[in-house]
Amino acid sequence: MADPRPPATPRRTLGMPDLRALETFVAVCEANSMVLAAERLGLSQSAVSQAIKSLEEDLGLQLMDREVRPARPTHAGHVLHEVAARLLSQARAAMDQVRASARQELAQIRLGCVDSFAATVGPKLIRAMAGQARQIQMWSGLTPTLAGQMLARELDMVICTDAGVQDPRVVQRLLFSESWVAVYPKDHPVPPLHTLQALSAAAGALPLIRYSQRSVIGQQIERYLRHVGVQAPRCYEFDATDPLLSLVASGLGWALSTPLCLWQSRQYLDAVQVMPLPPARLGQRHFFLLSREGEWAGLDDDVVRVTREVIRHDTAPAIRHCLSALPASALSCPDEESL
Template sequence: MRRTQTPIDLRALQAFVAVCETGSMTGAAKQLGVSQSAISQSVSALERDQGVALFDRDSRPPRPNIAGRALLELAGPLIEHAQMVSTRIGDASHAGKLPVRLGCVDSFAATVGPELIRAVSGSARQISLWSGLTPGLSKQLHDREIDVAVCTQTVLSDARIVEVPLFSEAFVVVVARSLLKERKNLDWRTLTLEMPMIRYTARSVIGQQVERFARHLGINSARRYEFDATDPLLSLVAAKLGFAISTPLCLWQARHYLDEIAVLPLPPSRLGRRDFFMLHRQGEWDDFAGEIVNLTRGVLDHSIQPALRRALPQLPEDALR
């Protein structure tokens, strides 16, 4: 029965190669900066693990035998590959040489995401961008499938995950612009009594948040229409088939509807805002996280918020902060 081979020990392999190159244990020890006994022990261990002698010990200086020559021929690529792996690990530990895997909720990815990519594209850093729902992104971060996550709700079960507040946005009532022109003094309470509420699906975090806030406000509209995305939701609002509760960022994501809709402010409440957080592991990607915070706030302040105010002058002052 053939003996199971022990995997090659790379340090012992380096010692073996050094002996072959220098022609002696003493020379190998000097080359590697270790003691002669350490070289002798490494070579003996390598021979023992592989079950073969590697040197013709009758020759002076010792020269590799047939097995030794075969190993010497294969040793170079093995050591070179090991050095490459070590270098890649070192690069990753500095968190600057590998692409950052950034996961974002859909509304963030579709609005702020392109500006982030544009801002970072001029640097040496690369970004791989994912989009999805908050629960899935949180799991991906925990499973190390992504490096940084932008979410709208956090339930931190891992003390090693750092939570950085990004920004907050207010929920607003969304209604057909033509309806407001017909009824200039229409307020949100009258509207919610007269029309059905068009909802985000309860499977989504925003759908659950809107539902809690609606109950807090006493809105008891029957469940008729539910959507996973803002586009179909706004198409029904624009057609005057109901009203919706949404957020500035979601409206900007579906901005081709902005000419057809208007917004009404809702009473201030702790439940009346959607908060965005950035999550990453402690001690990993800290510099990149700081870049994302600054870039995000810059995009909101100088690009998205001014454009929204021009399109929807009824937005509250603190709609995005």
């Protein structure tokens, strides 16, 4: 049997007015004229009228008495005017607070760097950036850890040696590149390494001292060794350059490293000899800046620029002076052929 009662009328869900519509309404009330309010807001009169009608529809109330000229607020309109004026004032204060907070964030940068960069280029980067940011807090560590900290927003920017972060919001920019070099004990006879095949033979009976597989540099060097066909038993492995070079300096083995790593541990350079390698695919490691797109108002661009300037004018000349056997191309920026 059919229900004789008429179908229920759907209950209307009232919308929440937006701040722009409230701003328009407050302007009309204070100007006592839609025409003047439109001029002050830079809107057409029809746009102002439509905004008022939309507010009335959202609230389900008549806000303006259009039977009088000029139109005046109704009782509900007067109440809304008072409430909306306070709300707009609070909204403006909130936006000012957000902007101030953003400026404060720009003044305090949490920068993560791999150890070799932090110990060599890092101090000069901080000094050069001091006029643009009140405080740069620098962390150092391994690339995977730093990348994870950035994705968790524990760091603002990261300088690392692997651009494999899979996040569309993260911008990855190449800073500079450096070539692998071979390091042997000081008194060990080593002919010039004209071919990659001579790399392992030059070491003779010395074992290869490796960076550990926990580090990106260790993984990259292993890929390079496989590429050039060098096979060496696993004997000694270290996360850092200092213990690696100390064993080479003691005559206990040879190693592959980079100019920046060697410069970080330069106290051992008098006890080792550094040899450049023939160019090869996978023969370099690359440094990248990772930052979130659109969050730093160009400050990340400044980090890129200043880093390259420090490399070009300070770090690379110092390394070339100490390691004269290395070609200028051993340390290079993407916007120049060499440093």
